[in-house]
Amino acid sequence: MKIGFIGIGAMGQPMLANLLKHGHQIVAYDVVEPALAGAVKAGATRAASSAAAARDSELVVTILPSSSHVEAAYLGPGGVLEGIGAGRLCIDMSTIDPSVSRRVAEAVTKRGARFIDAPVSGGVPRATDGTLAIMVGGDARDFEEARPVLAAMGANIIHVGPVGAGEVAKLCNNLVAGVAAVAVSEAFRIAEGFGVDPKILTDVISKSSGNTWVMEHMHPVPGLVGKAPSSRDYAPGFTTDLMAKDLGLVVNAARELRVPVVVAPAAQQALRLASSHGFGRKDFSSIYMFLRASSRESPV
Ligand code: NAD
Numbered sequence: 300m301k302i303g304f305i306g307i308g309a310m311g312q313p314m315l316a317n318l319l320k321h322g323h324q325i326v327a328y329d330v331v332e333p334a335l336a337g338a339v340k341a342g343a344t345r346a347a348s349s350a351a352a353a354r355d356s357e358l359v360v361t362i363l364p365s366s367s368h369v370e371a372a373y374l375g376p377g378g379v380l381e382g383i384g385a386g387r388l389c390i391d392m393s394t395i396d397p398s399v400s401r402r403v404a405e406a407v408t409k410r411g412a413r414f415i416d417a418p419v420s421g422g423v424p425r426a427t428d429g430t431l432a433i434m435v436g437g438d439a440r441d442f443e444e445a446r447p448v449l450a451a452m453g454a455n456i457i458h459v460g461p462v463g464a465g466e467v468a469k470l471c472n473n474l475v476a477g478v479a480a481v482a483v484s485e486a487f488r489i490a491e492g493f494g495v496d497p498k499i500l501t502d503v504i505s506k507s508s509g510n511t512w513v514m515e516h517m518h519p520v521p522g523l524v525g526k527a528p529s530s531r532d533y534a535p536g537f538t539t540d541l542m543a544k545d546l547g548l549v550v551n552a553a554r555e556l557r558v559p560v561v562v563a564p565a566a567q568q569a570l571r572l573a574s575s576h577g578f579g580r581k582d583f584s585s586i587y588m589f590l591r592a593s594s595r596e597s598p599v
Contacts, residue, residue: 301356302324303327303349304325304327304338304352304359305363308329308363308364310422312334314392314426314431315338316341318448319342319343325342325343326351326352327344327345328349348378348382349373349379350379350381351377352379354382359383360390361390362419363391364393365544369391369393369399369400370399370402370403374403383407385410385412387413388412388413392418393418394418394466394473394541394545396466400416400465401462413437415436418433418434418466419434420432420469422535424526431454431455432453433465436467437462470548470549473545477563477583480513481586483518483519484590486500488592491592517536517582528582528584534581534582536584539573539574539580539585541583547567550567569589570583
């Protein structure tokens with residue numbers, strides 16, 4: 300299939316590589332020249348705009364940082380809407396506000412084309428292996444049509460509901476993961492203060508009710524989990540800034556629905572503070588480095 304691929308960042312680059320590996324032809328576009336050059340080097344054809352990538356392909360895939368970027372890439376000047384042919388399918392794999400997915404879907408539908416949201420989980424390692432979890436919002440027939448393309452990039456592909464529902468599932472997942480990351484870091488800082496060996500505490504928690512995927516795979520204490528970002532100076536992975544963005548999106552969504560949210564805003568603010576102290580482009584498990592105890596001279 301000839302696929303227009305827009306957004307060749309940390310995730311887009313390996314996802315695009317897997318589509319090429321599965322025999323698809325790629326027409327790529329990114330606003331940043333070195334990112335686009337990377338895609339061309341991998342075997343994609345260069346497009347001059349999102350509109351051109353959409354015009355020259357049978358299906359469009361986008362994976363962009365956040366809501367405003369998706370709106371710009373679809374609805375802005377030179378955007379997908381200007382190039383998309385009637386009946387074509389657009390798959391947005393970014394993590395964004397579900398109401399923006401619905402708004403973009405409406406605009407795409409008005410042009411006679413189709414739109415589904417298909418955000419991903421698993422980070423760069425699983426994007427590279429082609430084993431991402433993909434949660435899809437959209438019409439069931441559009442989901443079935445997209446499935447073979449999604450299967451080139453992911454292993455667990457789940458249809459959640461109508462347009463926007465994939466984003467809702469993704470944001471709920473990241474609420475749990477983001478809060479867990481802060482909680483695990485707090486626990487290990489307290490243990491450290493009491494002189495408890497972090498390896499022994501890891502053994503205890505992993506066999507107890509506090510066990511979590513975040514500790515197993517993204518342990519915040521360096522050296523305990525070889526593949527965790529903490530063991531390579533918190534190189535992302537998934538950045539603190541992106542996790543803070545996702546918690547912000549889920550908190551806003553909850554407020555719109557008048558659902559009380561208590562721990563998600565606290566975790567979001569902890570990550571924001573970490574970001575303003577230089578941890579924004581580090582993996583979000585670096586919140587552990589930020590949560591250092593203050594000096595012994597400080598009053599309790
Ligand atoms: P990134 O910043 O590395 O890449 C985004 C790319 O989009 C960049 O190359 C940027 O130049 C390009 N871009 C921005 N605006 C554009 C526009 N208008 N037109 C064309 N290109 C444009 O981000 P990423 O880490 O690849 O994340 C992408 C999305 O995937 C985000 O929504 C993120 O939350 C989600 N996600 C990321 C991870 C991860 O581990 N990095 C994991 C799961 C989900």
